[in-house]
Amino acid sequence: MFFHIVLERNMQLHPRFFGQNLRENLVSNLVKDVEGTNSGRHGFVLAVTGIESIGKGLIRDGTCFVTFPVKYRCVVSKPFKGEVLEAVVTKVMQHGFFAEAGPLQLFVSNHEMEDCMEYQAGDMPNYTSSDGSVRIQKECEVLLKITAVSVVASEIFCLGSIKGEFLGLLNVRA
Amino acid sequence: MAHHHSESDDEDYSYDDDSESEQEEEEEEEPRSSRKKRGRSNPDHSVGSARGKKRKPSGSIFIEDDVIVDDDEVEDEDDVEDGFIEHGEADLGDEDVVGRRHRPFHEPAAFRSRVGAEEYLDFMQEKYSNPRAEYDDEDDYEDGEPTHVDQQALLPSVRDPKLWMVKCAIGREREVAVCLMQKAVDRGSDFKIRSVIALDHLQNFIYIEADMEAHVKEAIKGMRNIFANHKILLVPIREMADVLSVKSKTVELARDTWVRMKLGIYKGDLAQVVDVDDVRRRVTVKLIPRIDLQLLADKQEGSVIVKKKSFVPPPRFMNVDEARELHIRVERRRDRMTGDYFENIGGLLFKDGFLYKKVSTKSISTQNVTPTFDELERFKKSNENGEIDFVDMSTLFANRKKGHFMKGDEVIVVKGDLKNMKGWVEKVDEENVLIRSEMKGLNNPLAVNERELCKYFEPGNHVKVVSGTHKEATGMVVKVDQHVLFILTDTTKQHIRVFADHVVKSAEVTNGVTKMGEYELHDLVLLSNLSFGVIIKLDSEAIQVLKGIPGRTELAIVKHGEIKYKIDKRINVKDRNKNVITVKDVVRVTEGPSKGKQGPVMHIYKGVLFLHDRHNVEHAGFVCVKCSSCVLSGGSYSGADRIVDSFSRLGNSKSPAPVPPSPRRFQRADSGYNSGAGGRHWSGRGGGRGGHDLLVGAYVKVRLGPFKGYRGRIVEVKEKTVRLEHEAKIVTGKLNLPLHTHLVAAC
Numbered sequence: 001m002f003f004h005i006v007l008e009r010n011m012q013l014h015p016r017f018f019g020q021n022l023r024e025n026l027v028s029n030l031v032k033d034v035e036g037t038n039s040g041r042h043g044f045v046l047a048v049t050g051i052e053s054i055g056k057g058l059i060r061d062g063t064c065f066v067t068f069p070v071k072y073r074c075v076v077s078k079p080f081k082g083e084v085l086e087a088v089v090t091k092v093m094q095h096g097f098f099a100e101a102g103p104l105q106l107f108v109s110n111h112e113m114e115d116c117m118e119y120q121a122g123d124m125p126n127y128t129s130s131d132g133s134v135r136i137q138k139e140c141e142v143l144l145k146i147t148a149v150s151v152v153a154s155e156i157f158c159l160g161s162i163k164g165e166f167l168g169l170l171n172v173r174a
Numbered sequence: 175m176a177h178h179h180s181e182s183d184d185e186d187y188s189y190d191d192d193s194e195s196e197q198e199e200e201e202e203e204e205p206r207s208s209r210k211k212r213g214r215s216n217p218d219h220s221v222g223s224a225r226g227k228k229r230k231p232s233g234s235i236f237i238e239d240d241v242i243v244d245d246d247e248v249e250d251e252d253d254v255e256d257g258f259i260e261h262g263e264a265d266l267g268d269e270d271v272v273g274r275r276h277r278p279f280h281e282p283a284a285f286r287s288r289v290g291a292e293e294y295l296d297f298m299q300e301k302y303s304n305p306r307a308e309y310d311d312e313d314d315y316e317d318g319e320p321t322h323v324d325q326q327a328l329l330p331s332v333r334d335p336k337l338w339m340v341k342c343a344i345g346r347e348r349e350v351a352v353c354l355m356q357k358a359v360d361r362g363s364d365f366k367i368r369s370v371i372a373l374d375h376l377q378n379f380i381y382i383e384a385d386m387e388a389h390v391k392e393a394i395k396g397m398r399n400i401f402a403n404h405k406i407l408l409v410p411i412r413e414m415a416d417v418l419s420v421k422s423k424t425v426e427l428a429r430d431t432w433v434r435m436k437l438g439i440y441k442g443d444l445a446q447v448v449d450v451d452d453v454r455r456r457v458t459v460k461l462i463p464r465i466d467l468q469l470l471a472d473k474q475e476g477s478v479i480v481k482k483k484s485f486v487p488p489p490r491f492m493n494v495d496e497a498r499e500l501h502i503r504v505e506r507r508r509d510r511m512t513g514d515y516f517e518n519i520g521g522l523l524f525k526d527g528f529l530y531k532k533v534s535t536k537s538i539s540t541q542n543v544t545p546t547f548d549e550l551e552r553f554k555k556s557n558e559n560g561e562i563d564f565v566d567m568s569t570l571f572a573n574r575k576k577g578h579f580m581k582g583d584e585v586i587v588v589k590g591d592l593k594n595m596k597g598w599v600e601k602v603d604e605e606n607v608l609i610r611s612e613m614k615g616l617n618n619p620l621a622v623n624e625r626e627l628c629k630y631f632e633p634g635n636h637v638k639v640v641s642g643t644h645k646e647a648t649g650m651v652v653k654v655d656q657h658v659l660f661i662l663t664d665t666t667k668q669h670i671r672v673f674a675d676h677v678v679k680s681a682e683v684t685n686g687v688t689k690m691g692e693y694e695l696h697d698l699v700l701l702s703n704l705s706f707g708v709i710i711k712l713d714s715e716a717i718q719v720l721k722g723i724p725g726r727t728e729l730a731i732v733k734h735g736e737i738k739y740k741i742d743k744r745i746n747v748k749d750r751n752k753n754v755i756t757v758k759d760v761v762r763v764t765e766g767p768s769k770g771k772q773g774p775v776m777h778i779y780k781g782v783l784f785l786h787d788r789h790n791v792e793h794a795g796f797v798c799v800k801c802s803s804c805v806l807s808g809g810s811y812s813g814a815d816r817i818v819d820s821f822s823r824l825g826n827s828k829s830p831a832p833v834p835p836s837p838r839r840f841q842r843a844d845s846g847y848n849s850g851a852g853g854r855h856w857s858g859r860g861g862g863r864g865g866h867d868l869l870v871g872a873y874v875k876v877r878l879g880p881f882k883g884y885r886g887r888i889v890e891v892k893e894k895t896v897r898l899e900h901e902a903k904i905v906t907g908k909l910n911l912p913l914h915t916h917l918v919a920a921c
Contacts, residue, residue: 016887081634095662095669096652107662109652109669148634150650157664159634159652 043078112161491527
């Protein structure tokens with residue numbers, strides 16, 4: 001799920017960048033630092049949309065760096081248990097398949113699939129239903145439900161399930 | 175005077191002579207009290223007696239005022255004693271008994287006869303009315319607990335019944351004991367023997383307690399299992415206590431316990447206890463048979479000479495039809511005890527494919543029997559019903575080392591009335607575990623036996639395996655199947671099956687050891703034979719290294735000592751399109767077996783790149799390629815790629831580019847993020863790509879030329895020259911980019 005929230009961060013800046021471009025430097029640093037990262041609490045920070053405020057800079061003892069507390073608005077994405085998302089299958093293995101929904105990695109184990117789905121090894125390993133109508137392989141889009149979210153050392157990993165109504169294969173990505 | 179006061183007073187000296195006499199008490203209070211105090215402060219003075227009551231007039235010269243002090247102490251003791259006596263009233267009865275028992279030992283026989291009965295009684299009463307007084311002196315006497323002395327007093331004497339050792343048939347000791355007991359019940363008062371002892375560790379003999387040998391002989395008359403003609407031995411008094419000394423732990427055997435065979439062809443095999451016969455110390459166990467049908471058939475025909483079995487047949491379920499085909503006689507028998515039908519083949523009983531065997535308790539081991547999954551599966555398979563009962567599984571843990579529950583663990587009750595109730599562990603005791611549940615109406619905390627509990631996990635929990643084959647693996651629970659958990663390991667993304675017992679909830683993410691000595695996981699190292707590679711797995715014994723041979727994946731398993739050192743060079747190489755690649759750049763492989771893989775470069779050495787492809791599950795995601803067979807993709811870790819990879823913290827190492835892209839985006843917020851992405855492309859160090867303005871402000875080190883080694887910040891960039899602001903002075907050098915510059919991370 002996406003949120004647009006205000007976060008705060010202490011940015012360090014070297015005095016060489018002081019001058020008329022101080023603010024721009026600070027902001028660019030922030031963007032480079034924060035975009036693309038994820039924190040366990042807020043999820044993936046996708047983009048910084050604006051700066052709310054920049055506080056007064058404090059010179060750190062011992063080094064010449066100055067610390068500015070910056071408040072910024074950003075779009076974050078955090079997965080929740082019970083959420084239904086679309087994901088793209090990246091790897092099919094014997095005990096399940098891995099999928100990606102943007103920056104989020106998910107795993108769907110074969111216990112969480114309909115009983116009729118069977119693993120078929122081969123050049124293009126896939127999961128096929130017993131009547132052959134549904135085939136899940138790499139690069140397929142699936143609709144899955146998140147059953148568990150685990151945040152381990154700021155790495156978010158989710159378990160998903162396609163056992164349920166309306167879940168499963170969407171269409172094959174061309 | 176022999177004694178010295180540390181603070182001597184003339185006044186006191188005058189008293190000293192008198193002090194020793196028994197008239198001390200009549201002296202004045204004051205000096206006495208002061209002396210008392212001094213006495214207390216000089217404890218090193220030798221005191222003639224410990225008890226104030228006993229004053230030795232003979233050694234009075236050396237007795238100090240301390241004696242007075244002792245009086246007080248003694249008074250206190252009296253009070254305490256009185257207190258004791260009150261408490262002890264309840265126990266007086268026992269003490270009396272104890273006293274009574276001691277009497278025969280303390281009093282000489284002559285004394286009793288000499289003194290009249292009444293006098294004797296008085297004497298006894300006086301002596302034993304205050305039992306505590308006697309024992310005050312003894313060390314470590316506590317309420318109720320018998321001392322060593324007491325126990326010694328309880329040892330048998332000549333008056334007590336004796337122990338006689340009787341020979342009986344091997345393996346029938348218990349049976350004999352039970353029979354004698356039955357006989358005693360039947361005969362009643364006629365039976366003169368007191369007791370029978372049958373020891374586990376002593377075969378062939380039993381002990382009979384009786385006053386005379388004749389009693390023993392009469393008692394064993396007619397007993398089939400006793401060898402009456404064998405001499406009956408008398409156990410010396412001193413050794414009588416040793417007969418009953420307990421040495422080993424009792425082995426608990428219950429039905430459905432898992433055990434392992436110790437002897438025979440089934441040695442080491444897992445077995446399940448079906449029936450326990452305590453009297454004969456035998457158990458009936460259920461095994462997967464290892465039968466060589468061919469041999470059996472031949473044996474029955476009598477054509478084959480039975481030779482020593484040199485090979486053990488593999489375990490296989492017995493198929494009765496197969497046996498019949500080979501013309502082996504199969505009898506169908508009905509067991510009296512259980513009422514089940516058994517197939518009897520060659521003297522062995524079979525049912526449902528299992529072999530039911532009667533073995534002695536000695537030949538099975540019950541401690542620490544941990545069945546592996548495979549073994550359990552095999553047992554399961556033969557059951558037509560399918561799953562092994564939950565209860566069965568829990569017996570697995572009955573024999574394990576206790577104490578695998580920790581405070582805070584989530585548990586579920588698996589046996590008893592509270593089955594299926596969830597709770598949290600509050601406290602772990604010897605046998606019981608206190609759990610707190612959310613159910614209303616129950617006392618919190620609840621005491622539950624350890625055996626009735628099982629750890630509970632939900633899919634999605636992050637756990638760590640602490641024992642077993644997958645020790646030290648961490649991962650996420652994918653599925654819970656009663657006692658068995660399926661876990662997806664973090665690092666290798668593999669499915670493993672473990673017992674719930676072996677895991678604890680944890681937030682750690684490791685593959686076990688990540689650092690061994692100085693080498694960390696994912697380090698580039700040089701091996702002893704001059705080859706190099708990246709460490710992809712660290713073990714306690716060996717280290718797995720992905721060798722730096724592009725084109726084919728070669729794994730080497732080396733020992734710690736074979737690694738020479740860690741390679742930590744910062745080198746630049748050029749890719750296919752002559753773009754400079756450094757560590758952390760994202761590249762894509764365009765040829766070779768790893769074609770199509772993409773990822774950030776982790777190490778560069780001798781023209782070989784090691785990149786980490788997240789999608790690659792094997793070799794921890796590392797791929798080894800030649801630098802000429804890949805292209806730099808999408809700038810270096812630019813925003814688009816960065817989002818995907820979590821361990822890119824790239825840009826920090828570079829000094830900020832002078833023109834940040836974001837402000838652009840702010841102005842055109844509605845134009846979407848695509849332009850932003852495009853604009854962001856050149857925010858990193860393109861190293862040849864993108865504008866030259868990029869380099870302004872970059873901290874570089876000069877590689878060639880007269881200014882080699884100089885470090886500085888680029889101030890101005892012209893077509894072919896670059897102006898460097900060196901720490902000391904401004905240098906303008908004709909620096910051909912990018913050949914001459916070596917980009918170094920800013921401090």
